[in-house]
Amino acid sequence: MGTAFGKGHHLHLIDGSAFIFRAYHALPPLTRKSDGLPIGAVSGFCNMLQRYVETNTGDDAPTHVAVIFDKGSHTFRNEMYDQYKANRDEMPEDLRPQIPLTRRATEAFNIACKELEGYEADDIIATLAVQARAAGGRCTIISSDKDLMQLVGDGVEMLDAMKNKRIDRDGVFEKFGVYPDRVVDVQALAGDSVDNVPGAPGIGIKTAALLINEYGDLDGLLERAEEIKQPKRRQTLIDHAEQIRLSRRLVLLDENTPLDFTLDDLEVRTPDPDQLMPFLAEMEFRTLTKRIAEKLDVEPPEIDDTPASAPDAPEIEEVPFDRAGYSKVGTADELQTWIDQIYERGYVAVDTETTGLNEMTADLVGVSICVEPGQACYVPLIHKKSSSDDLFGSDDLAEGQMSVKAALEMLKPVLEDPSILKIGQNMKYDLKIFARHDVTVAPIDDTMLMSYAMHGGLHNHGMDTLSERYLNHTPIPIKPLLGSGKSAITFDKVPLEDAVPYAAEDADITLRLWQQFKPSLHRAQVTRVYETLERPMVPVLAQMERTGIKVDRDTLSRMSNAFSQKMAGLEAEIHELAGRSFNVGSPKQLGEILFDEMSLPGGKKGKTGAYATGADVLEDLATEHELPARVLDWRQISKLKSTYTDALQDHINAETGRVHTSYSIAGASTGRLASTDPNLQNIPIRTEEGRRIREAFVAEDGKTLVALDYSQIELRILAHIAGIDALKDAFKRGDDIHAMTASEMFDVPMEEMTPEIRRRAKAINFGVIYGISGFGLARNLRIPRGEAQDFINRYFERFPGIRTYMDDTKAFAKEHGFVQTLFGRRIHTPNIGAKGPHAGFAARAAINAPIQGTAADVIRRAMVRMPAAIEKLPAKMLLQVHDELLFEVDQGAEDDLIKAARDIMEAACDPVVKLDVQLSVDAGQGANWAVAH
Known part of the structure; x- marks a missing residue:
């Protein structure tokens, strides 16, 4: 036993429940092989303890440590107030049996583990912290x-292990607006919905801090409540004084908890x-046991995890990835054996190998199938005989393959059978490949x-990740098989002995991911999101992409020429402003002109020694000077020319004469679709040139x-989510929203509104949705920053609900690590606690996500219902661009289509969400997209 706890000693107190819940929610469900006992949270908990033990070394290492748990749910606070924590959710069924195991885990790691009947873990922590300080x-x-x-304070600090962030007195002030000694007073006023602490109705943390800072402390405030100017606030404090005092007793931690151990016991x-x-062996944690055994330099014990029953239950964790389980299928008999297995099992993981990434032009090279982890096959169809290094490269097919026709004749009934689930990773690709061979794959599940x-x-959703x-x-990489650069080959040239393990493994991985993800959807509470917003989009988008849209090559060529002339005109202007000619497309030369020759402020040199001249730099300068503004215009036209008028011509499909974009369902975290090859989501519509491209x-x-x-859908959703009555009423009356905002903000009557004032209000309306800063608005409107900040401040004064919404959303994101749309889509916000330049970006993204995400969900719901609604009309849905859907319809049936589509779009929220503001849809029609839009 060492010396008694005192000077120079450092006590660590770990909040056990926080570790458990974080472990439980971070990992997919995991059960013990031998008996099916849930152990996911225990596994995560042990990993966290192991990491804790490994990282807490060096000068600042603890000399004493304990993990503190809650003994039971009933404590002295329930005696004080029977509603305390009454609205807490029931503990998840599969977590309950794991709680005692986490206590045993703590003891197994030789760390003191403490809890006390009738007291919360926080009381024990408070008592020990105070003793250590004393x-x-x-x-x-x-x-x-x-x-x-x-x-x-005074030698007690907190550490948020998740963010590796220390919380000292200033950190507490940042969170509560008061220092630690007044936190209890603020909490007593603000209450706590999680613990069901009542507090003072209508007073939040910000207001509470304001009051406590003004009146010194809670008693002073309650005694002088009569002096408060705001009548509502005054009355609340007078009427609820007893409730507030009770709340203080509930949140005040007991620093004199009767402990049956001392600090010295926690060495x-x-x-x-x-x-x-x-x-660890009893829990059957193979990987962790091995890792810790290495660290402690001992032999890992043998682990017997033979299931007591049901030896064939599909368990995925421990089936090793072994190429020996992968086979090539080359005959009808071999394929029939696999098809029989699929019918027996009722589901199959499927993957296609093709000659390229463009589903409209790529050839089907082979199909892989997996019905059980570790057992998969590849059915090669058109692999070539000679290897890639053969100089004359023969086109003869390799031996031992079925013909495409014969294989698909056998596979078509299975792939189309409604009783067999087809599982894929990014299934839309395979759907389109099969559709070109007249196979309609359904029903499907998609692990991506x-x-x-x-x-x-949180991360991307590609299979390797x-x-x-x-x-x-780590999957077998494709690069070594195909090579790169000029000498790269297509998959049909890959020798069969290399192709089989690569392709079969893809199906194997997909099946294992599905076995993990399918039961996890329910626990993550996103089953409805997956079933109504993600999965049904696959066939809808596949059909739209295959339909494509006609693009007129001559129009594009004419535009390219017009853009070239416009760029030449701008270059002449820019040279005149610069006083000499230079290459406008060279950032280096532009930097020298702006910062060396014209001596404009804000020049920053990068690693190469050249000045930075990105859009943000030029936008800032453009608020003061003409030349950078002209360069921005030149760059925009140059980008339109290269990205659209030139490149679109290359995207016209030779067979169909149409352009077939590809939509990414899982591209943007908010639920917005992204589109590639070509990207049709980014055609600028705010500029004349951008609008011309749609012609x-x-x-x-x-x-x-x-x-x-959809007309102003995001502002309508903002009005609903943030409860802004002025906006809701304006939408109900059918007012011009931007003019109404301008009128409210700048005190200009509607009849005296000028286009310029309306434009400013419009920029703020949209800017606020995207969490814009004074900087951003100044750039947008090309006005000085101070003026822009004044606009934003005035906006918040006129619409206070927006500021409240923003603060609440940020607080929710910080507490939960995600925000949600009205339909339950979760958008994780892993960087929300970041410090430095990323902090503002993460906060803006969190504020915008529920609004933009809800709008994205609304249009997805409309798209999923659209095929059935227009089935009997001579019409096809071609494109989705953010809030707009584009259709092609026989002449004469336009009005029928508009009615059917508008009905679906305006009712897309039903029956899940009832918006306070009616959705409204504008319709247009014409011979080209510019006229229709």
Whole structure:
């Protein structure tokens, strides 16, 4: 036993419940092989303890440590107030049996584990922290729980282990607006919906801090409540004084909890392999056992995880990835064996190999199938005989393959059978490949979209990422098989002995991901999102992409020439402003002109020694000077020319004469679709030139293009979510929203409104949705920053609900790590706690996501219902661009289509969400997209 706890000692107190819940929610469900006991949270908890033990070394290491748990749900606070924590959700069924195991885990790691009947973990932590401080030592509380912040100061600090962020007195002030000694007063006023602490109705943290700072403390405030100017606030404090005092007693931690141990009992002890190894083996944690055994330099124990029953239950964690389980299928008999297995199982993972990434032109090279983890096959169809290094490269097919026709004749009934589930990763691609061979694959599940529904915003959803992250397996890379650059080959030239393991593994990985993700959807509470917003989009988009849209090559060529002339005119202007000619397309030369020759402010040199001349730099300068403004105009036209008028000509499909874009369902975390090859989402519509590009998108002879566009959907959603009555009323009356905003903000009557004032209000309306800063608005309107900031301040004064919405959304994101749309889509916000330049960006993204995401969900719901609604009309849906849908319809049927489509779009929220503001859809029609829009 060391010396008694005192000066120079450092106590770590770990909030056990926080570790458990984080572990439970971070990992997919995991069960013990031998008996099916849930152990996901225990596994995560052990990983966290192991990481804690490994990282807490060096000068600042703890000398004493304990993990503190809640003993039971009933404490002395329930005696005080029977509603305390009454609205807490029931503990998840599969977490309950894991709680005692986390206590055993703590003891197995040789760390003190403490709890006390009738008291909360926070009370034990408070008592120990105060004792450590009194003894002259230091204490670090490892938790992000705001209730513990009242303890910070004088040698007690908190550490949010998730963000690796220390919280000292200033950190508490940042959170509460008061220092630790007044946190209890603020919490007593603000209450806490999570713990059901009543507080003072209508008073939030900000107002509470304001009051406490003004009146010194809670008693002073309640005594002088009569002096408060705002009548509503005054009355609340007078009427609810007793409730507020009760709330203070509920949030005040008990620093005199009767403990049956002392600080000296918490000395740090090294893990004992004889204690730890048997526990990890009993839990059947293979990987962790091996890792810790290496660290402790002992032999890992044998783990017997043979299931007591049901030996063939599909368990995915421990089936090794082994190429021996992958086979080539070359005959009808071999394929029939696999088809029989599919019918027996009722589901199959399917993947196609093709000669390229463009589904409209790529050839089908082979199909892979997997029905059970570790058992998969590849059915090659058109692999060539000779290898890629053969000089004359023969086109003869390799031996032992079925013909495309024979294989698809056998596979078509299975792929179309409504009783067999087809599982894919990015299934839209395979759907389109099969559709070109007259096979309509249904029903489907898509592992990419399952991941997107659960993990949107956390990482990308490509197969390699998912495999490494959720299966601990790095897939066979494609690069070495295909090569790169000029010598790259297509998959049909890959020798069969290399192609089989690569292709079969893809189906194997897909099946294992599905087995993990499918049951996790429910636990992540995103089943409805996946089933109504993600999965049904696949066939709808596949059909739209295959239909494509006609683009007129001559119009594009004429535009390219016109753009060239316009660029030449701008170059002449720019040279005149610069006083000499230079290459406008060279950032280096432009930087020298702006910062060396014209001596404009804000020149920053990068690593190469050249000045930065990105759009943001030029936009700032353009608020003061003409030359950077002209360069921005030149760049925009140059981009339109290269990206659209030149490149679109290359995208016209030789067979169909149409352009077939490809939509990415899981591209943007908010639920917005992205489109590539070509990207049609980014055609600027605010400029004359951008609008001209739409003229090249035309209807076939005898047909018309019809565009339907949600009118100001994001502002309508903002009015609903943030509860802004002025906006709601204006929408109900059918006012011009931007003019109404301008009138409110600048005190200009509607009849005296000028286009310029309306333009400013419009920029702020949209800017605020995107969380714009004074900087951004100044750039947008090309006005000085101070003036722009004044506009924003005035906007918040006139519409206070927006500021409240923003603060609440940021707070929710910080607490939960995600925000949500009205339809339950989760958009994770992993950087919300970041400091520095990214902090503002993360906050703006979190504020915007529920609005933009809800709008994206609305149009998805409309698109999913659209095919059935227009089935009997001579019409096809061609494109989706943000809030707009574009159709092609036989002449004469335009009005029928507009009615049917508008009905679907305006009722898209029903029956899930009832908006306070009616959605409104504008319709247009014409021979080209510009006229229709």
